[in-house]
Amino acid sequence: MYSFTRRWRQCLILSLSLSLSLSLSLSLSLSLSLSFSIRLEGEVSGVYLQSLTCAGASGERDSGYDSLRRRMSVLDRLRLTHPVWLLLTLSDAEATRILLQQPPGVFLVRKSSTLQRKVLSLRVSDDDASGGASVCDFPVRESQYNTVLEKAMHKCVLKPLKGVVEVALHDFQVSSGGWQQLRENLALAKTRRPQDLGVDGAVPPDPMAIEKIRHKFHNMRKMYSPDKKVSLLLRVCKLIYTIMQDNSGRMYGADDFLPMLTYVLAQCDMPQLDTEILYMMELLDPSLLHGEGGYYLTSAYGAMALIKNFQEEQAARVLSSEARDTLHQWHRRRTAQRTAPSVDDFQNYLRVALQEANSGCTAKTLLVHPYSTTEEVCSLCTYKFKVHDPENHALFLITEATSQQLAPDTHPQRIKAEIHSHPNSQPFHFVYRRVPNLNLCIPAIPANQHNGNCLQPSQLDD
Amino acid sequence: MAAGGGAGNKTYSFKVVLLGEGCVGKTSLVLRYCENKFNDKHITTLQASFLTKKLNITGKRVNLAIWDTAGQERFHALGPIYYRDSNGAILVYDITDEDSFQKVKNWVKELRKMLGNEICLCIVGNKVDLEKERHVSVEEAEGYAESVGAKHYHTSAKLNKGIEELFLDLCKRMMETAQAEERAKGNGASQSTASRRGVQIVDDDPQAATAAGGCCSSA
Numbered sequence: 019m020y021s022f023t024r025r026w027r028q029c030l031i032l033s034l035s036l037s038l039s040l041s042l043s044l045s046l047s048l049s050l051s052l053s054f055s056i057r058l059e060g061e062v063s064g065v066y067l068q069s070l071t072c073a074g075a076s077g078e079r080d081s082g083y084d085s086l087r088r089r090m091s092v093l094d095r096l097r098l099t100h101p102v103w104l105l106l107t108l109s110d111a112e113a114t115r116i117l118l119q120q121p122p123g124v125f126l127v128r129k130s131s132t133l134q135r136k137v138l139s140l141r142v143s144d145d146d147a148s149g150g151a152s153v154c155d156f157p158v159r160e161s162q163y164n165t166v167l168e169k170a171m172h173k174c175v176l177k178p179l180k181g182v183v184e185v186a187l188h189d190f191q192v193s194s195g196g197w198q199q200l201r202e203n204l205a206l207a208k209t210r211r212p213q214d215l216g217v218d219g220a221v222p223p224d225p226m227a228i229e230k231i232r233h234k235f236h237n238m239r240k241m242y243s244p245d246k247k248v249s250l251l252l253r254v255c256k257l258i259y260t261i262m263q264d265n266s267g268r269m270y271g272a273d274d275f276l277p278m279l280t281y282v283l284a285q286c287d288m289p290q291l292d293t294e295i296l297y298m299m300e301l302l303d304p305s306l307l308h309g310e311g312g313y314y315l316t317s318a319y320g321a322m323a324l325i326k327n328f329q330e331e332q333a334a335r336v337l338s339s340e341a342r343d344t345l346h347q348w349h350r351r352r353t354a355q356r357t358a359p360s361v362d363d364f365q366n367y368l369r370v371a372l373q374e375a376n377s378g379c380t381a382k383t384l385l386v387h388p389y390s391t392t393e394e395v396c397s398l399c400t401y402k403f404k405v406h407d408p409e410n411h412a413l414f415l416i417t418e419a420t421s422q423q424l425a426p427d428t429h430p431q432r433i434k435a436e437i438h439s440h441p442n443s444q445p446f447h448f449v450y451r452r453v454p455n456l457n458l459c460i461p462a463i464p465a466n467q468h469n470g471n472c473l474q475p476s477q478l479d480d
Numbered sequence: 481m482a483a484g485g486g487a488g489n490k491t492y493s494f495k496v497v498l499l500g501e502g503c504v505g506k507t508s509l510v511l512r513y514c515e516n517k518f519n520d521k522h523i524t525t526l527q528a529s530f531l532t533k534k535l536n537i538t539g540k541r542v543n544l545a546i547w548d549t550a551g552q553e554r555f556h557a558l559g560p561i562y563y564r565d566s567n568g569a570i571l572v573y574d575i576t577d578e579d580s581f582q583k584v585k586n587w588v589k590e591l592r593k594m595l596g597n598e599i600c601l602c603i604v605g606n607k608v609d610l611e612k613e614r615h616v617s618v619e620e621a622e623g624y625a626e627s628v629g630a631k632h633y634h635t636s637a638k639l640n641k642g643i644e645e646l647f648l649d650l651c652k653r654m655m656e657t658a659q660a661e662e663r664a665k666g667n668g669a670s671q672s673t674a675s676r677r678g679v680q681i682v683d684d685d686p687q688a689a690t691a692a693g694g695c696c697s698s699a
Contacts, residue, residue: 216554218502259527271507271528272498272548276555308495308545308565313530316547320558 103127106136117141117153133157168303172243176301180242187293194366194387196326200289203328207284215284215324216277221265223258228285231257235288244301247294248311255314258282272317280321292326295319368395368430370413372403373451386431393426399450412453417446423453491541494654497563499587500572501580502551505606508637509572510546513647535651542651551583559587560594567654568600570646571630573621575605576613581621588628598661600653601630602646609636 090098108116108128117124122143130137136158144152176183191197207215212222223231231254238250258278262270270278283291295318306312368386371379382402386395392413400408413424415433424430430448437446498506507528514531528548535542549555549562563569571587573580584603591599603625605616618634625632631649635642 216550216552269507269511269528271510272550273502273507273552275527275529276550276558277552308493310530310532313545313547316561317529320555320561323558324555 113139114153127158130155130157169243169245172245176244177242183297184293187296188290191293196292197289200292200326203325204284204287204289207280207325207328208287210281210284212278212281215281217281218274218277219266220262220270220274220278222278222281223261223285227257227261228282231282232286232288235286235291235294239290239294244298245303245306245311247298248302248306248315251298251314251318252311254282255279255317276317276321279317280324283318283321284325291318292322295322366431368434368448370395370399370448370450372399372405373449379449388431388435389429390431391426392424392428392430395430395448396426396450403450405450410452411450414449414451415446416449417444421449491543492655492658493543493545494567494651494658495545495547495565496568496570496650496654497547497549497566498570498572499549499559499563499584500551500570500604501574501577501583504551504572504574504577504580505637506548506551506570506572509570509604509606509635509643510548512637512640513643514546533647535648537648537651537655540655542655544647544651559590563591563595563599566595566599567657568602568650570602570604570650572604572606573616574607575616575621575634576607576610578615581605581616585624588630592628597629598657600650600657601625601628602633602650603630604633604635604646606635606637608634608641609638 103126105113105126106129108126110130110132113126113128117126117139118141120141122141125138125140127136127138129135133155137155138158140154140156142152142154188197191200234250234254234257238247241247241250255275259270259275262274262278295315298315299319302311302315307315366385366387367383369381369383371381373379380403384395384398384402386398396408396411396413399405399413400411405411413430415422415424424433434448437444498510500506510531511528514533530548531546533544533546535544547562547566549559569587569591571584573584588601588603591601603621605618605621622632631653633642633646633649635646637643
């Protein structure tokens with residue numbers, strides 16, 4: 019028998035991990051989600067599970083019920099007893115009927131059809147009964163985000179994997195050439211004055227402050243929890259703001275802050291920060307991405323992207339298409355309802371199908387670097403698909419309505435990135451196949467078939 | 481992205497992005513709007529890059545997160561990472577600066593292209609206290625806003641004019657959009673909007689619950 023006393027003050031979160039049936043589906047991104055926690059709205063301040071001392075002839079039975087309370091935690095008692103009180107299918111009337119036969123303090127949890135949510139129905143003593151009702155309903159608030167459980171999951175899952183994830187992210191950067199590029203551009207950006215990075219007026223942190231910030235970033239790298247990392251990032255931002263403000267007294271918006279952050283990150287000269295930012299962006303709970311943490315994480319990502327493309331920035335001042343592609347993929351992963359990412363989503367892979375006249379299509383996933391040309395991809399295809407007459411084959415970009423042969427000097431990964439970075443991009447495929455008869459200019463072929471144009475990446479811009 | 485609890489007790493959470501050239505007064509505008517309600521939960525309180533505001537509109541709770549962006553041309557390319565998933569955008573120009581109005585037009589084009597019609601656009605002519613130096617005509621600005629499905633507002637951050645109205649109106653429009661979206665989705669399925677990831681702890685099927693009277697039969 020379980021009862022609980024009520025207190026009419028503040029409301030308390032009851033992190034009932036009701037009947038945890040763990041359905042573990044560890045996805046590649048190692049993300050965590052907790053389906054729900056329970057919060058009682060209203061005025062219940064604590065739930066006490068105890069054997070009922072007022073149970074009629076108390077003392078007559080020495081059943082061990084009393085000592086049970088001392089041996090088990092509240093959570094365990096809840097977990098083990100939920101079949102008794104978690105009766106979601108009960109109707110209002112049934113619940114009332116059952117509870118009225120019980121002493122005050124007995125409760126059950128059910129789904130209320132009128133409120134369209136779970137409620138905790140409690141038998142109250144007749145003295146307490148407000149307006150004559152002997153059974154009170156307390157709506158249960160279910161939230162997607164539960165700090166306690168999320169933290170626990172980080173500890174169980176992320177902590178042991180942190181080292182592995184870091185090494186993998188780093189190796190990936192090194193092999194893609196991104197690491198080298200970042201280091202070079204960071205070194206270059208570090209030599210620039212604040213004004214060169216867009217700082218206008220506000221006073222930048224001095225070398226001592228920069229050292230302090232570097233120290234904070236070093237501490238950040240040791241942490242496994244994305245939440246804690248983000249809170250350190252926020253402290254760095256706060257410090258930057260304080261310095262800007264101390265020197266002027268005014269408040270700053272993004273016009274001043276973003277250039278300053280870029281300058282600070284350049285001065286810190288820590289290429290490892292790039293993986294830190296990725297780690298946070300991948301693992302922070304999506305519900306936090308819209309908040310303050312999400313905002314400053316976005317700013318740090320932006321500042322780092324500017325530094326990464328520092329040399330190109332001078333000329334083009336655009337985010338490289340690869341960066342856009344990465345972002346696009348990230349965004350899809352983190353915010354859309356998604357299924358597991360396909361291998362094709364990973365940057366250095368390209369899915370190519372071999373189309374044969376009589377045997378249909380066979381597809382392979384090939385390792386293709388961003389700077390590999392179509393010519394190189396073709397020779398890889400020749401080898402992988404064991405094609406005997408490569409001179410008659412070429413790589414095509416096929417969409418629903420078009421089919422275009424790619425010129426030997428184009429870069430398939432860049433083309434893929436371009437297409438991905440556009441909204442509502444149509445499905446497309448890279449197909450390695452026999453070049454149709456060379457009389458391409460004869461318009462006898464239906465419009466939806468081979469139009470034989472060689473596609474330059476720039477043509478995809480519109 | 482409306483999020484909420486149960487029926488009738490909904491809390492809307494909206495993200496609003498602020499766009500516009502440097503010096504048009506984006507920051508002052510949002511500071512004015514939020515100045516009395518700094519949220520001391522935020523570590524970076526008292527800064528104007530990211531601000532939040534809680535409102536109560538016709539009995540519905542609304543949480544606004546306002547994302548400022550850097551307006552200088554060199555940061556233009558970073559726009560998408562800020563305006564992604566926004567429910568609304570406030571595009572600010574300076575009525576004394578024709579160039580800044582041109583910039584607004586560019587943003588409108590980009591936002592419509594990238595986000596379609598789901599995003600509520602507000603075009604804001606700021607600094608109306610400098611009416612004498614106006615270089616963007618009212619007719620032109622309002623006509624343009626109408627032609628692109630945006631609302632136009634005149635504000636002065638200096639005189640605290642028109643700002644409250646701007647945000648209130650925007651919130652109402654975002655609520656309408658969110659409600660229309662819900663209706664389109666069909667009620668009841670509201671929970672599925674949140675993305676579920678990785679490890680999930682699932683509430684056990686209640687059928688295991690013991691039958692009638694089980695809640696307290698043991699005494």
